[in-house]
Amino acid sequence: MTENAIITIENLNKHFKSGDLLSKVLKDINLEIERGECIVLKGVSGSGKTTLLSIMGGLDRPSSGKVLVEGESISKLPDLHISHFRAQKIGMIFQHFNLFDHLTATENVMIPLIPARLSMDEVDQKVHSSLKLANISHKAESTAGRLSGGEKQRVAIARALVSDPAIILCDEPTANLDRDNSLKFIEILGQLHEMGKTIVVATHDPLFDTLSFANRVVPMEDGSLVGSISKGLQ
Amino acid sequence: MRNSPFFHFLTLEFFKERKKHMGVIAISLVILFLLSSVLFISSSIRYSLEQTLDQEPDFVVQRIQGGERVSVPTEWMDRLLEIHGISSVTARVYGRYFFKSKEKSFLIVGVDFMDEQSHKALRTIMDEVDLREFLKGDNMLVGGGVSHYLKSHFYPKGYTFLTPKGAFKKVHLFKVLPRESNLIANDMIIVPIELAQEIFGMNEEEVSDITFNVPNDDEWANVEDKISSFHYDLRVITKNDIKKAYENLYNYKGGIFLILFLITIVTFVLILYQRYSMVYSSERRHIGLLRALGWSINDVLKLKFFETMMVVIVAYILGVGLAYLYVFVLGAPLLREIFLGGANLHNVITLVPVLNFGILSSIFLIYAVPFVSAVLIPVWKIAVTDPKEAML
Amino acid sequence: MSEILLSNQVIVYLLSESILFGLLLIAFIITLEILIKWDFGSYSEQQFRLERRAYLVMTILLFVFVVKFLLLIYFVFAIDSLSLLVPGAMCAAGVISANDYGMLLLLLKLLILFFLLLWMAINRYDLQAKNYPLFRIKSWLFVSIFLVIAIETGVDFAYFGHIDTLEPVNCCSTLYGQLEGANPLPFGLNTMILLILFYLLYVAVMASALSSQRVSFMVALLLFVFIAYYSVVYFFGTYIYELPTHNCPFCMLQKEYYYVGYLVWGALFVGTYLGLISSVMEIGLKVERNRERMVALALLSIFVLLCTGFVAIYYLRNGVFL
Numbered sequence A: 001m002t003e004n005a006i007i008t009i010e011n012l013n014k015h016f017k018s019g020d021l022l023s024k025v026l027k028d029i030n031l032e033i034e035r036g037e038c039i040v041l042k043g044v045s046g047s048g049k050t051t052l053l054s055i056m057g058g059l060d061r062p063s064s065g066k067v068l069v070e071g072e073s074i075s076k077l078p079d080l081h082i083s084h085f086r087a088q089k090i091g092m093i094f095q096h097f098n099l100f101d102h103l104t105a106t107e108n109v110m111i112p113l114i115p116a117r118l119s120m121d122e123v124d125q126k127v128h129s130s131l132k133l134a135n136i137s138h139k140a141e142s143t144a145g146r147l148s149g150g151e152k153q154r155v156a157i158a159r160a161l162v163s164d165p166a167i168i169l170c171d172e173p174t175a176n177l178d179r180d181n182s183l184k185f186i187e188i189l190g191q192l193h194e195m196g197k198t199i200v201v202a203t204h205d206p207l208f209d210t211l212s213f214a215n216r217v218v219p220m221e222d223g224s225l226v227g228s229i230s231k232g233l234q
Numbered sequence B: 001m002r003n004s005p006f007f008h009f010l011t012l013e014f015f016k017e018r019k020k021h022m023g024v025i026a027i028s029l030v031i032l033f034l035l036s037s038v039l040f041i042s043s044s045i046r047y048s049l050e051q052t053l054d055q056e057p058d059f060v061v062q063r064i065q066g067g068e069r070v071s072v073p074t075e076w077m078d079r080l081l082e083i084h085g086i087s088s089v090t091a092r093v094y095g096r097y098f099f100k101s102k103e104k105s106f107l108i109v110g111v112d113f114m115d116e117q118s119h120k121a122l123r124t125i126m127d128e129v130d131l132r133e134f135l136k137g138d139n140m141l142v143g144g145g146v147s148h149y150l151k152s153h154f155y156p157k158g159y160t161f162l163t164p165k166g167a168f169k170k171v172h173l174f175k176v177l178p179r180e181s182n183l184i185a186n187d188m189i190i191v192p193i194e195l196a197q198e199i200f201g202m203n204e205e206e207v208s209d210i211t212f213n214v215p216n217d218d219e220w221a222n223v224e225d226k227i228s229s230f231h232y233d234l235r236v237i238t239k240n241d242i243k244k245a246y247e248n249l250y251n252y253k254g255g256i257f258l259i260l261f262l263i264t265i266v267t268f269v270l271i272l273y274q275r276y277s278m279v280y281s282s283e284r285r286h287i288g289l290l291r292a293l294g295w296s297i298n299d300v301l302k303l304k305f306f307e308t309m310m311v312v313i314v315a316y317i318l319g320v321g322l323a324y325l326y327v328f329v330l331g332a333p334l335l336r337e338i339f340l341g342g343a344n345l346h347n348v349i350t351l352v353p354v355l356n357f358g359i360l361s362s363i364f365l366i367y368a369v370p371f372v373s374a375v376l377i378p379v380w381k382i383a384v385t386d387p388k389e390a391m392l
Numbered sequence C: 001m002s003e004i005l006l007s008n009q010v011i012v013y014l015l016s017e018s019i020l021f022g023l024l025l026i027a028f029i030i031t032l033e034i035l036i037k038w039d040f041g042s043y044s045e046q047q048f049r050l051e052r053r054a055y056l057v058m059t060i061l062l063f064v065f066v067v068k069f070l071l072l073i074y075f076v077f078a079i080d081s082l083s084l085l086v087p088g089a090m091c092a093a094g095v096i097s098a099n100d101y102g103m104l105l106l107l108l109k110l111l112i113l114f115f116l117l118l119w120m121a122i123n124r125y126d127l128q129a130k131n132y133p134l135f136r137i138k139s140w141l142f143v144s145i146f147l148v149i150a151i152e153t154g155v156d157f158a159y160f161g162h163i164d165t166l167e168p169v170n171c172c173s174t175l176y177g178q179l180e181g182a183n184p185l186p187f188g189l190n191t192m193i194l195l196i197l198f199y200l201l202y203v204a205v206m207a208s209a210l211s212s213q214r215v216s217f218m219v220a221l222l223l224f225v226f227i228a229y230y231s232v233v234y235f236f237g238t239y240i241y242e243l244p245t246h247n248c249p250f251c252m253l254q255k256e257y258y259y260v261g262y263l264v265w266g267a268l269f270v271g272t273y274l275g276l277i278s279s280v281m282e283i284g285l286k287v288e289r290n291r292e293r294m295v296a297l298a299l300l301s302i303f304v305l306l307c308t309g310f311v312a313i314y315y316l317r318n319g320v321f322l
């Protein structure tokens, strides 16, 4: 394990049982991600990107193997701790935006902060600066359901950033965006990279192939990582 | 509240899910309303009864022969008067007089208007009657129900009784008793003692029973023992015995209702369980997303707990409030018949508002405990939704 | 069916107790499964399912605790109002002694509340650790609590099913009174020594708590409840009733005395519970529980102030002691 590693994955396996059928979705994955790195997981549909991302983010548990984040194993933490871990360390950006459509942008961004028992003022202040960072302050009081795809994505980014996590996980972030909005998204991602966030993007969007700031592209195939193209730290 | 993000979010969620909550609140309301109304009516009646019973004489002496009540010789009165600590010894003659049709009956009570009455209510009634005028002829005081009945059967001025000896006895209606006494005096006719004896065909040395008061509570047991030993076929009844009998009767009626209510509660629980178990996939996603964003199972449980409590409390306040209006302001139309029905003359009484910790807490417990128990497991099930649900 | 079983409050009470028992049965079955199959190191789906089910047990126990607490108050209240139906009973004391089950039931209730509270304290600590270190202790504790509650529920029905409404009972004047001149106090104490003990033990409780002497705190606390119970019944109570011969732990729960009994006994018992729990956690599990102990001290102080207050107010008003 490298000293600077923020995420270390060792011999990770994940299989799903449905009846007698055992489907191996992740096979013997070993991966080390350094602090501040930006990694692109590339693979066709069904190759296991989402599953791997869920396990990294503490949303799912491995069937065997180890996932260490900042040196601590997260795969057997009791719920209280794994939830705390998700709230503190992980910013999640989902494929379908996953906003609460009936709430305003501000209220959506507030959600990850609620369990932390902060005062309304502290929450307001964090939400405000996060919206600003994602460049969506002007829509703060709009209902999420009425926003355009690009705006929704930016609210989702603001929500992922609001508790200032070290790691940002994005699952197919541009799947529901047009080219313009995808480029804008990549621009924001670049800013986050500059802020020192560790970023993992799972995608099959070719736009990410030419990402100027990505350190590594890790191709996935049928549940395994097949080599990696390192671009070196910039 | 305003300063807590949690409660802010809670109210937003509650408002969003209001359709779902409305349904549950509506069912709860019906159940709470029925239950509270029944309990309000029965406790109000019980309260009025207690009030009236307080007016009753402390002791009643009867004579029992062969298990039947027979008339008491008036000489017993003299022996009672000798006992220390006894006051207001009064002889009474009373019995049921069946009206022509044999369906309805009056309770005729004969009192000696010259004695000091041991019955406090009678005492007050008599204070308002011009005794001289009353005793001049054959007059009677009647309860509200009797007056109503006589009027509707074209006897507005009086009634002619048929005595067991086959003679007719015409009695004038002197005055109608005040409405407040209707719970006990509704079907009552009060006449001078001699007149009652005549109507029932008794001779002058006989009365139905003798009543008296014992002002010092500590003496009650003592007096009861002493008098019981007077005569082998003498029976003493104290006011407490009557109180208990009524208490049992109304507990019994209320108890029957509660058991009916239990059946309703079971249905209610099943409906709730159904409703809360019917977790739409959208709600699973919803909770899964909260979990993915860092909410722990405890946090979701807390959210759901407050949501449930809001439903419970809103329904409780509304249900009890509506029942209060229905029973004490509107006078509980329809439902009162079940409680007061069975009385043989039409009865008009006012339900006195009675609201105490016992009733309110009983209603709350019997409603909230089954409610929360029914939704506990469904709520837990939704709270442990996997966070990866949000990724699908 | 006896008229006692048909009284509204008894029906409500028994129904609630039965429902709680049903829920506890579910929790009990899950706990047995957990005790048998638990393997924290495993990544199996079964283990994760058990961890989720443990939350159901927790939810049920929390609910049961809250309702049992409310039901204790309701129980005392119901019993008090039953005194109308039971001949000779003037307050709850008479009804509770209407048969042999009553006092047992009350003691069981107090015990169960204590252990439920202890369970929750342990559970809280257990959830905050990263590997459920106390789950076995906690599960066995629950198994025992469940068994006691099973007995309690049985005694509930036995008690209310066996109250005779014809047979007169003794009430507080005979049960707690000193009619025969016999000394009702334990160890032949007299009132003066009882009071000295009362205040001395209170000081001992405070002192040992503040100087963090855990074992002596626990011992002092246990002695204090014991002495406090007798002090209230035989001394402070008489000032609440303003009648030197009225010795009863129950009458003060009535409206005539502004329900002050709920406050007096509530402060004493909750204070003692929290104090004991902090000691058990600290001695047995080596966990700091300062907050509970401080709340306990506050409640016990309120209790002592309240008791003393009644005497003081009586003296100020009348210029004499009873």
Ligand SMILES: Nc1ncnc2c1ncn2[C@@H]1O[C@H](COP(=O)(O)OP(=O)(O)OP(=O)(O)O)[C@@H](O)[C@H]1O
Binding pocket: A016, A017, A018, A023, A025, A043, A044, A045, A046, A047, A048, A049, A050, A051, A052, A172
């Ligand atoms: N809960 C589950 N039960 C059974 N199989 C599952 C489950 N979740 C995922 N899978 C299977 O695991 C495989 C990988 O799924 P995953 O969602 O990780 O792929 P992906 O690379 O993200 O694909 P896409 O690009 O379409 O999002 C798929 O074959 C899927 O069917």
Ligand SMILES: [Mg+2]
Binding pocket: A049, A050, A051, A171, A172
């Ligand atoms: Mg995917």
